[in-house]
Structure formats: C-alpha cells, structure tokens
Amino acid sequence: MILAATNAAAPDISERTKWYVIVRMFFLLGVGIPGILTQYVFDGWTSEVQKDSLLLMGALLSNAAFYILSLLRSDEAYHKKLAFVWLILDVALISLLIFTKGGVESRSPILYTIPILMSSAIFGRFAAFITAAFCSLTYTVMLALDYAGIVTSFGALDPTLRTNLPYVINSIFFFSAILLVIALAINFITRLLIEKEHQASENMRSLLRAQEIAKLGSWEWDVGSDTISWSKELHTIFGLQPDGSNISYNQYVQLIHPDDRKHVGKTIQAAIKTKQPFHMDHRILLPDGTVKYIHGEGQPYVDRLGGKVIKLAGTAQDISEAYRLNDARKEFLSLASHQLRTPASGVKSYLSLLLDGAAGEVSRKQKDFLKKAYDSNNHQLAIIDKLLSLANVESGKLTIRKERVDLNFLVSSILKYHANEAKRKKLRLRFKRSPQILMVYADPSYLTMVIDNLVSNAIKYTPANGRVTIATDSSKTLAYLEVTDTGIGIADDDLPRLFKKYSRLESTTAGPIGGSGLGLYLAKYIIDLHRGSLSVTSKVGSGTSFNVKLPLSSSAAKRAV
Amino acid sequence: MKILIIEDDHALQDAYSYLLKLKGHKVASAFDGKEGLKLARSSRYDVILLDLHMPVMDGIEFLKHYKKDLKPTTNVIVFSNMASQEIDKTVTALGASTTLLKSSMTPASLLSVIEAKVPTKNK
Numbered sequence: 001m002i003l004a005a006t007n008a009a010a011p012d013i014s015e016r017t018k019w020y021v022i023v024r025m026f027f028l029l030g031v032g033i034p035g036i037l038t039q040y041v042f043d044g045w046t047s048e049v050q051k052d053s054l055l056l057m058g059a060l061l062s063n064a065a066f067y068i069l070s071l072l073r074s075d076e077a078y079h080k081k082l083a084f085v086w087l088i089l090d091v092a093l094i095s096l097l098i099f100t101k102g103g104v105e106s107r108s109p110i111l112y113t114i115p116i117l118m119s120s121a122i123f124g125r126f127a128a129f130i131t132a133a134f135c136s137l138t139y140t141v142m143l144a145l146d147y148a149g150i151v152t153s154f155g156a157l158d159p160t161l162r163t164n165l166p167y168v169i170n171s172i173f174f175f176s177a178i179l180l181v182i183a184l185a186i187n188f189i190t191r192l193l194i195e196k197e198h199q200a201s202e203n204m205r206s207l208l209r210a211q212e213i214a215k216l217g218s219w220e221w222d223v224g225s226d227t228i229s230w231s232k233e234l235h236t237i238f239g240l241q242p243d244g245s246n247i248s249y250n251q252y253v254q255l256i257h258p259d260d261r262k263h264v265g266k267t268i269q270a271a272i273k274t275k276q277p278f279h280m281d282h283r284i285l286l287p288d289g290t291v292k293y294i295h296g297e298g299q300p301y302v303d304r305l306g307g308k309v310i311k312l313a314g315t316a317q318d319i320s321e322a323y324r325l326n327d328a329r330k331e332f333l334s335l336a337s338h339q340l341r342t343p344a345s346g347v348k349s350y351l352s353l354l355l356d357g358a359a360g361e362v363s364r365k366q367k368d369f370l371k372k373a374y375d376s377n378n379h380q381l382a383i384i385d386k387l388l389s390l391a392n393v394e395s396g397k398l399t400i401r402k403e404r405v406d407l408n409f410l411v412s413s414i415l416k417y418h419a420n421e422a423k424r425k426k427l428r429l430r431f432k433r434s435p436q437i438l439m440v441y442a443d444p445s446y447l448t449m450v451i452d453n454l455v456s457n458a459i460k461y462t463p464a465n466g467r468v469t470i471a472t473d474s475s476k477t478l479a480y481l482e483v484t485d486t487g488i489g490i491a492d493d494d495l496p497r498l499f500k501k502y503s504r505l506e507s508t509t510a511g512p513i514g515g516s517g518l519g520l521y522l523a524k525y526i527i528d529l530h531r532g533s534l535s536v537t538s539k540v541g542s543g544t545s546f547n548v549k550l551p552l553s554s555s556a557a558k559r560a561v
Numbered sequence: 562m563k564i565l566i567i568e569d570d571h572a573l574q575d576a577y578s579y580l581l582k583l584k585g586h587k588v589a590s591a592f593d594g595k596e597g598l599k600l601a602r603s604s605r606y607d608v609i610l611l612d613l614h615m616p617v618m619d620g621i622e623f624l625k626h627y628k629k630d631l632k633p634t635t636n637v638i639v640f641s642n643m644a645s646q647e648i649d650k651t652v653t654a655l656g657a658s659t660t661l662l663k664s665s666m667t668p669a670s671l672l673s674v675i676e677a678k679v680p681t682k683n684k
Contacts (some may be wrong), residue, residue: 345663
C-alpha cells in the first residue's frame, strides 16, 4: 500500500480537470433537462424549447471537447491554459443563457457557480473570488446594456422590470451577494480539500523520511505482470538510481548475492505456496562490489477467491551495520573465552599438582580447601565452555561429531562427578538404569555437557534430603533419559522462557544460586542438532522432570542411509 | 621418555614440565613455534606437546614446517584451548596424533595420556 502511494504523483491537475468535467455535466443535465422538459410539457415544441435544447447540446458538446482536449497532454501549464479558455467560454455561455431567459427576473445567475467552482479547482482557492467578481461584472454590464436599450434583443419574461432602475440595481446587488457567498463556500471547501491533500503529501514525505532513517524500503510485486515496484529508499539500499522505475523478479534476483540466491528463491516460493508471511536475511551485491546485509519481511496476498497469490508485498531493511556489530560481538565472545581458558587452565594445573601431592604432602584441611578451589575453577571453566559454545552456535560454527555412544555408560561416568556434591547436600542421587544397552549416535562431549547440565541443575535446585533420579529407557527407535528431582519446581509462566538464552528464573525460593542462564539454551540446541528432543514438566514445590529423547544408533544409521 | 613442550604460557609450561620431570621424563621447553622447530630438528623426541596459539610462530605453522622432518616414532600431541572440528582436521593432516583440550586436562591426566601413547619405552 505504501508503495503504490509512494510512486504515484500527488493528485494532479488533470485529476481535478476530470472531476470538474463531471460536476459540470451533472449541473448541465440536472438544471437543463428538467427546465426544457417543463417548458415542453406546458408549451409544446416551441421555438423557445428548441433554442434551449440547442444551447444545452452546445454546452454538453463543449464539455466533451474540454474533456478530450484535457486528455491530450498532462502538463500543468497546458491544463491551466485550457481551463482559462473554457472559463471565459463558460461565463459567456451562461451570460447568454441568462439574458435569453430574461435578465433581472431570472434565477439563472446561479449557473455562474460552475465557472467559480472550476477556477478555484484549477487556479487555486482565491481564484473563486476573482471569477465571482468577473461574473458579477458581466451580469452588471449585460443589465446595463439592456437598461440603456443598447441591446434589447434578449428575450425577457417581463420587459417592464428591465426599465425599473431600483429593481435592476437591487438585482445586481442580490446576485453579486449570492455569487460572493458561493465563492466563499467554494473557497472554504477547496481549502479543506487542499489541506487534506497537503496533509497526505506531508504524511508521504514523513513516511519517506522514516524509510530513509530506518534504511528500510518497501516493495510490491505484482505476480501476474511480474513487476516489482520499489520505494525510493529501496533503490538507494540496492545502489540503484532512485527513479521509481519498476523491475522484474529476475532482475531482482540478479541483485542478490550469488551465494544467497537459492535461499531467497526458496523462501519466496515457499511463501507463495503456503500463502504465509515470511522473513529472511540475505546479502546483496551492489554494482560497485559492496556487500550489504538485508533483513526482509513479506506477505503474500491472494485473489478474491482465496486461491491464487496475486501479489507479494513487504519491506527490506539494510542491517549491515547491526550485522557487522554482531559479528564483532561474536568474535569478541570467542576470543575472550579462548583467552580466559588459558589462565584458568593454569590455575587448574597447579591446584591438581598440589592435590595430587606432587609438591609434597598436604594436610587434610589444606586438601579440603584445595579441593574447593579446584571445584570453583572447574565451574569457571564450564562457564567459559558454555560461552564458547554459544559463540559457536551464534556463528553457526558448532558442529557435532557423532559416534556410537553407550548412554548408560556416559550417565554413570557423569554421575560419579556429582556423587560428592549430592552427598554434601544430603541428596539421594539414583540412577535407574535400563537393562538394555542404549547405543545412541551422538557427540559424546556435547552429550556429556547436556546431561551434566541437567544433573547439576537438579542438584542445585533440590533442597536437602531430596531426591534426584536419573532414569534411562528405550522404545524401538528411541532412547529416553529422564532427570527428575524433588526440588523447588518451576512456575508454569516460567516454563516457556526456560530454554531461552540468558534466561535465569528469578525465583524467590531459588535463593542465591549461580548460573550463566546458558545451560538449558545450549542443551536444547545440542539435542535438536542430534535430531532429538528436550522437554520439561514441573510443579512448583514438588519438583521438575527433564526428558531427553534421542534416536537409537541403529535407527539413526538407518535414517542416515 | 624425551618430551618437548612448545607452549607460550609460562605457568602452564612450568606446571607440566614439573610433573613430567618429577615422573622421570626428560623435558625440553620452547616458548614459541620457531624455538620449538629449532629444538625439534636438533634432537629426537618421543612426544611433542604443542600449543596452537603462540607468538612468533603458531602451532599450525610449526607443523607445516616440521611435517617433512617428522619421524614416525614421534607423537605430536596438540594441546590447545582452541578446539573445533576444523582444527582437528587440519592438525591431523599435518601429522598430529592427538588433540587435547587444555582446560579439561590436569598435569596428571596429561601424563597418563602421554604414557599410554608411548608404552614404557626409554623411560
């Protein structure tokens, strides 16, 4: 919608000319035909009626001529010249009509409304007053000529009135006043119309400014005629002359970065097929070699029967700057976590040397403290790992290396690490191991990260004397892993946020519990990469259960073949 | 066992060489790839422990230069905090036998990896 208005010029003078032709036609037919008919009914086909009919025909023909001439050219100056000539003709014709139907006693001067209306439409609202004055003057001159007896050939209903000076003067004032009122009214209406028009073009200008500021352009693709109309800003974004010209779909595709053409084509074809709104990010390659990042949003429109997509419309925004910033952020995140790892690894090395007694015997108390320092350091390294995985996820670099993994064995080895912590918190940590061997096709290090995260969360959020149970099971094609706790639980409102990035639930009962808010986000991401699923059920106060489903190795292999 | 540690971080270099020496291995230290290359070419090592991110010459560059001199009896263990499938592929193609993530290892666990690689030979 935006676009149609952007490209169409503001309602121009030829529009107004057309409008005027219609108004005049209604006037002529509405006033002329009933008058002629009335006379015909009462007097028959008299010479008076014949004359009037001819006049009406002439007026209609002149109207048609005016319309045809107005179509010849579209420039403003031509239309103004044309309108001026017709204005004079109109006034002359109306004056003639008035004085053939009687002068002073006639109500016909009301017909002057037509040229007044036309002049204000074409030449601006103040022209209404000038035309009104001109019409009054013509009327006065005609009456004066009549009164003086210079022109007496005009037919009149009551000749005595024309020689009655006070009546003549009265008539002139009366009609001049009426014409003034008409001019005022027209002036007022025109002003309202102009203001509205001005408002519309001001709205259009601010819309264009907004597009410029947001670096956001809009487009409409008429599928049938294969024309894409673009807003000015879109031309600028794509590095084209902002001349408002249309392009075809194939021309548009040529502007997209060669590596992204397939993706864009697929997205658009899918939108046409599903008739659903779409969005996509892609690059464009400018003629000068610049690469820009574009975020596009679009919506298909179907025909009235709802069957066929006839139009697509949407916006495209230049997000290059945001993209570069985001790239820099990812780069920073990745670099920072690499850099953080080295000193943290140094701490780990020395603590483990001390703990292992490599530097001599340590007392029990010392060992206890060293163990605490070692655990904190491990925690720190785990957070760094998560940050790095996040950086990889965001840059699309996280790739998994799948191999056959014994799920039960993996769980047992993870639980060993958590035994002490559970004991310290007086929790019962149980593994309900399935009797079958569960071989899954997975990346062992990432799967460890996920299970480790679920188990440490369960321990973290379960108060003393509670239970944390890990259970495994299988169906024909799937391996199941369930981590259930008797912890504080998660409110229903919080469940949808659980797998979002950086979402740490601010539960009052959770108390001061550390975490990066990344674990579950990454867990879900990783399980999805394995074509599995991760879901949760929870009840506040009674506990939470996380469920992992992974394809069994044989079925995964079968699917892969 | 003769071990060459090429690692720019002094703290880590010291921690690992301390334990390895304590366990009776001969340890040589280099703090960048160039220095490592000089040592590696002048003597034969059973194990080269190689960091990747280093000044002057990084681990990948080291491997590129060293590949033709690499003896089949020498195990190159890439020991780095930069882990990705890409890096794994690259260093394996360049002759490394194992890649280990630094942050997940301790001197003791590294020792067991090394000793598993080179079974009680020339200890």
